[in-house]
Amino acid sequence: MGAGGKPRFIVVGGGLAGLMTTIRIAERGHSVDLFSLVRVSRSHSVCAQGGINGAVNTKGEGDSPWVHLDDTVYGGDFLAHQPPVKEMTEAAPEIIDLYDRMGVMFNRTAEGLLDFRRFGGTKVHRTAYAGATTGQQLLYALDQQVRRWEDQGLVTKHEGWEFLGAVRDGAGVARGIVAMDLASLEIRAFRGDATMVATGGPGVVFGKSTNSIINTGAANANLYRQGAKYANPEMVQIHPTAIPGRDKRRLISESVRGEGGRVWVPRDGKPWYFLEEWYPAYGNLVPRDIAAQAIYKVVYDMGLGVDGDEAVYLDVTHMDPKELDVKLGGVLEIYEKFMGEDPRRVPMKVFPAVHYSMGGMWVDYDLMTSIPGVFSGGEANYEYHGANRLGANALVSCTFDGMKGGPKMIDYAAGLGELAADQEESIYQTEVAAQEERRGGVLGLQGGSENPYALHRELGDWMTRYCTVVRKEEQLRQTDAKIRELGDRWNRIDLPDTGGWVNQSVVFTRQLQEMLELARAMVQGAIARQESRGVHLRPDFPGRDDERWLKTTIAEWTPEGPRLSSEPVDVSLIPPRPRQYRKDIR
Amino acid sequence: MAERDEARSDMDIEIPPPGTGEREAIGTVRLRVKRQDGPQTRSYWQPFEVPERPNMNVIECLMEIRRNPVDAEGRRTTPVAWAMSCLEEVCGICTMLVNGNVRQSCSALVKDLERPITLEPMTKFPVRRDLVVDRQRLFDHYRRVEAWIPIDGTYALGPGPRMDERDREEGYWLSRCMSCACCIEACPQVNAAHDEDTIFMGAAPITWARLMNLHPTGKMQAVERYEGLMGPGGIADCSKAGNCTVVCPKEIENLESIAAMNRQISRYLLVDWLKG
Numbered sequence A: 001m002g003a004g005g006k007p008r009f010i011v012v013g014g015g016l017a018g019l020m021t022t023i024r025i026a027e028r029g030h031s032v033d034l035f036s037l038v039r040v041s042r043s044h045s046v047c048a049q050g051g052i053n054g055a056v057n058t059k060g061e062g063d064s065p066w067v068h069l070d071d072t073v074y075g076g077d078f079l080a081h082q083p084p085v086k087e088m089t090e091a092a093p094e095i096i097d098l099y100d101r102m103g104v105m106f107n108r109t110a111e112g113l114l115d116f117r118r119f120g121g122t123k124v125h126r127t128a129y130a131g132a133t134t135g136q137q138l139l140y141a142l143d144q145q146v147r148r149w150e151d152q153g154l155v156t157k158h159e160g161w162e163f164l165g166a167v168r169d170g171a172g173v174a175r176g177i178v179a180m181d182l183a184s185l186e187i188r189a190f191r192g193d194a195t196m197v198a199t200g201g202p203g204v205v206f207g208k209s210t211n212s213i214i215n216t217g218a219a220n221a222n223l224y225r226q227g228a229k230y231a232n233p234e235m236v237q238i239h240p241t242a243i244p245g246r247d248k249r250r251l252i253s254e255s256v257r258g259e260g261g262r263v264w265v266p267r268d269g270k271p272w273y274f275l276e277e278w279y280p281a282y283g284n285l286v287p288r289d290i291a292a293q294a295i296y297k298v299v300y301d302m303g304l305g306v307d308g309d310e311a312v313y314l315d316v317t318h319m320d321p322k323e324l325d326v327k328l329g330g331v332l333e334i335y336e337k338f339m340g341e342d343p344r345r346v347p348m349k350v351f352p353a354v355h356y357s358m359g360g361m362w363v364d365y366d367l368m369t370s371i372p373g374v375f376s377g378g379e380a381n382y383e384y385h386g387a388n389r390l391g392a393n394a395l396v397s398c399t400f401d402g403m404k405g406g407p408k409m410i411d412y413a414a415g416l417g418e419l420a421a422d423q424e425e426s427i428y429q430t431e432v433a434a435q436e437e438r439r440g441g442v443l444g445l446q447g448g449s450e451n452p453y454a455l456h457r458e459l460g461d462w463m464t465r466y467c468t469v470v471r472k473e474e475q476l477r478q479t480d481a482k483i484r485e486l487g488d489r490w491n492r493i494d495l496p497d498t499g500g501w502v503n504q505s506v507v508f509t510r511q512l513q514e515m516l517e518l519a520r521a522m523v524q525g526a527i528a529r530q531e532s533r534g535v536h537l538r539p540d541f542p543g544r545d546d547e548r549w550l551k552t553t554i555a556e557w558t559p560e561g562p563r564l565s566s567e568p569v570d571v572s573l574i575p576p577r578p579r580q581y582r583k584d585i586r
Numbered sequence B: 001m002a003e004r005d006e007a008r009s010d011m012d013i014e015i016p017p018p019g020t021g022e023r024e025a026i027g028t029v030r031l032r033v034k035r036q037d038g039p040q041t042r043s044y045w046q047p048f049e050v051p052e053r054p055n056m057n058v059i060e061c062l063m064e065i066r067r068n069p070v071d072a073e074g075r076r077t078t079p080v081a082w083a084m085s086c087l088e089e090v091c092g093i094c095t096m097l098v099n100g101n102v103r104q105s106c107s108a109l110v111k112d113l114e115r116p117i118t119l120e121p122m123t124k125f126p127v128r129r130d131l132v133v134d135r136q137r138l139f140d141h142y143r144r145v146e147a148w149i150p151i152d153g154t155y156a157l158g159p160g161p162r163m164d165e166r167d168r169e170e171g172y173w174l175s176r177c178m179s180c181a182c183c184i185e186a187c188p189q190v191n192a193a194h195d196e197d198t199i200f201m202g203a204a205p206i207t208w209a210r211l212m213n214l215h216p217t218g219k220m221q222a223v224e225r226y227e228g229l230m231g232p233g234g235i236a237d238c239s240k241a242g243n244c245t246v247v248c249p250k251e252i253e254n255l256e257s258i259a260a261m262n263r264q265i266s267r268y269l270l271v272d273w274l275k276g
Helices: A016-024 A065-075 A083-102 A132-153 A218-225 A274-278 A288-301 A323-337 A394-414 A425-443 A452-466 A471-491 A505-530 B056-067 B135-146 B165-175 B182-186 B203-214 B218-229 B243-247 B254-273
Strands: A009-014 A030-034 A115-119 A125-128 A155-159 A160-166 A174-181 A186-191 A194-197 A235-242 A264-269 A270-272 A314-315 A346-356 A373-375 A550-556 A563-568 B028-037 B044-052 B095-098 B102-103 B117-120 B127-129
Touching: A009 A174, A009 A394, A016 A030, A016 A132, A016 A194, A016 A394, A016 B102, A030 A160, A083 A394, A083 B127, A132 A155, A132 A394, A132 B135, A132 B165, A160 A218, A160 A425, A174 A194, A174 A425, A186 A425, A194 A218, A218 A346, A218 A373, A218 A505, A218 B056, A235 A323, A264 A274, A274 A288, A288 A314, A288 A346, A323 A346, A373 A394, A425 A505, A452 A471, A452 A505, A452 B056, A471 A505, A505 A550, A505 A563, A550 B028, A563 B028, B044 B056, B056 B117, B095 B182, B102 B182, B102 B243, B135 B203, B182 B203, B182 B243, B203 B218, B203 B254, B218 B254, B243 B254
Parallel strands: A009 A030, A009 A194, A030 A155, A194 A373, B028 B117
Antiparallel strands: A115 A125, A160 A174, A174 A186, A235 A346, A264 A270, A264 A314, A314 A346, A550 A563, B028 B044, B095 B102, B095 B117
16 A cells, blocks of 8 residues: 555445445455444345346346447447446346355255246346345345454444545545534544545436435535536436335336236227337337327326326236235235225326436546545446436446446555545635534525425425436426526525434535536436436437437536536447347347 | 337337326324334333325335324434335345234235234334344354255255155245344243343344254264253243244244254253163
8 A cells, every 4th residue: 555554445325336345355354444324234235126127137038238338339229338238247147146155045946956937128027036026135134244254353334424525635535524423413524545435426406206214425526525526416316116105106016017017098998908009019118218108198188097096007917916926915915005006907097207317427437436445336327228218227236336446445545645545634624614613604504585495395396296217308497497496495494403412404404505516417307418318308309319419418516507518438349339128139 | 009119219209207196195194103212211202293195105105204204293304224125025124013913014005904003113123223133143043053954065066865845845935034133023932131241142043043953964974953942041941822823924833843843852862861
C-alpha cells in the first residue's frame, strides 16, 4: 500500500450489490464499514421475486453467455455499453453456482440439479429461481455470509444510518463519507479510502411504485449534487403487472407469465389476449416496456380496462394449483393477502407501475463514479440495462457489481499515494458542519402551510402520469414547472415534528428535496431525448434514432437545474439492429 | 389490429391528468395508538380518525396521519413513528400489535379489523419510539447459532451440492422466515424482564439453525450450531406452547423446528456420551 498503512473501505447499501462488495473486500482480509438505512436483510433486494439469469444451458436450448449478452443488449434497445454486459453474462453462471453453494434453496429438477424457467425477452430457460422469493433468498444468503465476516471482526455494520455525502480532499478525491444516525440525528464523518454506494433505485420519486418505501434515490442525489454525473435519468422501467394500492404498487412477478400466465381484457364478451395477438413470437413474454405500452394502449386508448378501471387481467386459473404453489407460491400469496381473492381461481387485476431505474450514477468500467474514490453498484448505477431491463437480470447485475466492485476498490486503494488516515481532520469537520447546517435548516422549517408528505404525493402523481409510459413534450414541460413549484413550496413546509429522536419527518423532508432534484433530471432527460427507445416513448418521435440518439444522457447538477450533455454508447460487440418482438429475428 | 406498429406511432394517447383517480372515502377509521416519545419515557394512548378507502391497510392509516398530523379531537400532534419498507410482507420490518395480535401492519387490512383499531409496539423488544422497536437481539442470536453456510470463498468453485427436490421444498419453506420476530413476541417463555444476555432466543434462530443443518454443506457444521442452541436462553427454554407456529405470517412450523433440533441435539449428546 502506497503510504504503508492499511486502507479502509466503506460500503453504503445493504442489498445484493452492497453485501457482495462487502464480502469480496472482507474475504481479502480488509475491514469494511457497512451502512444501511434498515437492517441489511430488509433492503429492497428482498422484494425481487422471479429469479436470476445465467446461461447455464441445462435444457439443450443452445444458450450461452453470448446469447444472454445479445438478449440483454437487444432488450435494452442498444443503449448499454456492451463490454461490461459481456463481462456480466460471462460471470452469471458462476454467480448462480456461488449462491447455490451458499445454501440458496433454488428449485431443483428430478436429477437434483438447478431448475431454470423462462422470463421476458428471451426464448430460453435461463432463470434460476427459489420459489417466488428469489430476491429474499439471495439477500439472506449474503446477509448470512456478511454476518460470518462480522463475527470474525472484519465487518462493522452501521444499520439505521443514512449516507449524506462524500468527504473530499482539496484535489476532489473522496476520503470518506458523512452519515446521519436516523435515531439521534447525529451526523458523523467516517474515513475511508474507497466507498461503494449501492443504494438502489429512485422509485419513490414516483410516489407509488413497486419499490420499497426506502428507495428515494437520495444517496445518488447527494452524489449528484456534489458533482457526480448521473446517466440516463430518463430511463425508468415500468413493470406491466403490479397490483394498484394507495400506499404502493405491489409487484406481480414476470415469472407468472414465464410459467404460463396470460394477459387479457374482455372484448365483445370474450377474453382478448392482446399480447399474444400482437406479438406472436414472444406472446405474454415480450419485454416489460412493450407489455406496459400495450396495456396503456388497451386501457387508455381503446377503453378496454377491466370494469372500466385502470386494470387488465393476469390469468393463471388454467394452471395446476399444486404446481403454482411450488413455483409461484410467494407471488400468489401477496395477491391473495392484499386483494382478498384467490388467483388460482379468479384472474388477477393488474396495471403497470414504476419498477426499476436503468439510469443511475455514471461509472467507468471499473464502477468508479466521476468522484474519484466513490464507486457505484447495483440499480444505483447505469451500467447494464440500457433503455430497458430484462426480467431476472437485476439480481445478476447487482451481484456482479459486488463481485467486481470489491476487488476494484482494493486495487484503487492500493494505488493511492496517501490514505484517509493521513488526511487532515478539518476536511471531515467541514463536511460535518455543512451537513449539520442543512439539518438545522430542515428542523427550522416551521410556521409554513405545507406538509412534506402531501408535497411528495403531488410529485409522485405528476411523475407517474406524465413521465412514465407515454411522454409528451408539453406535459413534460408542465411537470418540470410543477417540480420547481414544489421546490418553492418545500421552503414553506411546516415540519410536523421538530424533536431530536427518531424524527422521521426530518429525514423524509431532506430526502424529498433530493427526490425533487432527481425528478428534474428525469424529466429534462425525457424532454431532451427526441426519439423512442425502450421505455422512453415519445409519440412525437415514435422511432428509434441511432443517428442522433445512440447516446448516453449525462446530467450534471447546477443550482438552476440539470445541465445535460451526452456521450456515445460502446456498441463494439453487437451492431445495433431494429428491435421487434413480433417475429423471430436475430 | 393483428399486427401492431412496432414503431409505436399509434401511442399518441390521452393519459388522465394528475389529480384524478383517487377513490372516494367510504367511511371513517378510528384508531388508538400507543405512543412513547423515547426508550425511557412513559407510554400513552392517542386516538386518531382517518378517512377509510377501499382495501386500505393499517400502514395507509399511519400515512394518512402523517399527512395531516392531528388527533381525533383535531389537536395538532407529531406523526406516529413506525418502521416500514417493502409493504408487501417480505422485508419483515413493520411488525406491531394490531388489536393485540402480533403481525405485519402492511398486510393488516382495515376491513377485516374491529374498531377502533389499536396499534402497539411489540413488548419483547426495547421501544425506541412509538411503534419502532429494536430487534438487535434476534440478529445476535443468528450469530450465536452460526446461521450461515461456511463457504470456502466466492471464487469459481463449481456448483453446489445436488439436492433432492423434496428436501429443497422443506428447506425453502423454512427459508421464507423474514425475521419479523412475531414468533418471539408471541412466545410466553420470552420474558421482557429477563436481561438481554439470558433471555430465550425464541423460534426464529432455531428455525434458521434447522435450515442450515438440512443443507448438505451446512450439515458439516451441525455441531457448532448445537453448541449455539444450548446454554442460557437456548433451546431448552422452550415450553412447547406453540404460539410461534400459530402467529408466523409465513406459516413456518416453528414448533416442529424446535422439536427437530431437540432430536438432533439429543442424538449428538448421546453419541458424545457413548464415546465417553
